[in-house]
Amino acid sequence: MTDNAAFWEGIEQAKQGDQAAAIACFDQAIAADPHWSEAYYRRGLAYFDMGRLQQAAFDYSRAIELANDYQPALYGRALVRVVLDHFDGALDDLASLLQLNPQNPAAHQLKATALRKRGDLAAAIVSLRKATELYLDRRDPVGARQCLDLLKQLQPNASPPVLTEPLPPLNAPPTLASLQATATGASTAGTSSTGTSNTGTPNAVAPVGAMMRPEAFYAQALNRAESGDVQGAIAELDWALKLDPQDPKALACRAAVRIKQGNWQGAIADCNRAIQGGGADATLYRYRARARLEMGDRAGALTDLDQALAQDDQNPLLWLARGDAQQALGNYSAAIGDYNQALELGGDRPAILLLRAQAAVRQENLKQAIEDYQTAASLFCDRNDWERYRATLEQLKMLQQPVNLSPGLPQKSQNPLWQRLLGRVGGQEAIAQTLLDRARDHYPNMDEDWYLEKVLYDLERDDLPED
16 A cells, blocks of 8 residues: 555545544554654544544644644644643644634634633633634534533623533542541540431430530531531531531531532531631631632632641642642643642652642653652552552553554664663653654754664753752
8 A cells, every 4th residue: 555545545444433443544654754744633633533632642743843834733732732631732722723823713712611621711701702703704503602602601690500521520529537637626536426317407406415525526527427427417517506606616517528518619608607707727728729629710729728838838738739729720830849749748649649640641741640650550559459550550551552653664663772762751652753853853864873862862861960
């Protein structure tokens, strides 16, 4: 099959839905002509349809390097970055695309999506209005209707939108048992849960145990919720708040129970009352940040965590929570810095490594992500935590699937310098090939081993510690 025939066969296979066969055809076309930008773009589309987003991003990037005004590849990479929550990178791509073609309605619509997910609703509305106008000019009622429906949800005077894609939890919510020490300042040893009325409503008289010390009473309510009796815990805390509606510890405990319940608005209301009543502490700000993050108020969550860290900057849970908020906002470098701080302060190492790996993936720093996944998997193995060990290995496997850039050149795979370079970049042939191509551009007419040694020297020099 000729190179052109392989390319067109790949397009046909993709149309038929056989993306693996399409990729094999595009591999052949690229092996014959490594500077064929459309072949990289088409292979990126096939990878995207298979859900292999990192490989798609690498192919789109290669197509853009070969033709920096390649609009379909710019849009494709922006879409991948939006899916990966790499909003700054997506917006950079869309800015380049709209500079080339300001009348592209799909680009304005995707820009609105990136802005909305980053929390910039005002700018998202402006982009949606522009996209709507352009769709109408093109007599595209489907695109126009999609934008109008989103505008109705985002307008300030509209009713709150129903989230069809709930925010994925960047970190599991804290268990109530883990919150007891910071919420009450008391040990939970020796406490026991009590019964509730058949209706689950507060009893008319004080619940059993209400005459105990306040700290033990709050710990008992938290224990009750942790054991599954959330309504009973709420009933006890409601009773306590009838005696003192502004009791900050009771409000903090009820906020923790409501977080367990998934009642984010109720948790925020309790935290607000406690803070307004003068009971502001790091724990309350952390609870409110957690609820705000789940409600989609990422900027508000970050502000709360800044307040909490101003009071207690030695708490790894606070740094971990702020890392989650930074990641939700697309501030991946800042998120990694917060996760590093949580690790230094002795936080749960494998869990934090997984979160740092997620941020590294969204920065397209696969080398760091692979190292973090490998270390986390090893730690889960040491703990005999086989469920999370297997899940981490699955994530690692997805990242380590190499992109075959040169199937027609088996001699390269046998070159020890090539194998050494692959080891430096986590097995990602796309990264290795890009580095080699850049070296060729800067130093033409050298042999292959010279380029390999040059790239290896540069990588290893960058890893040397500074004096």
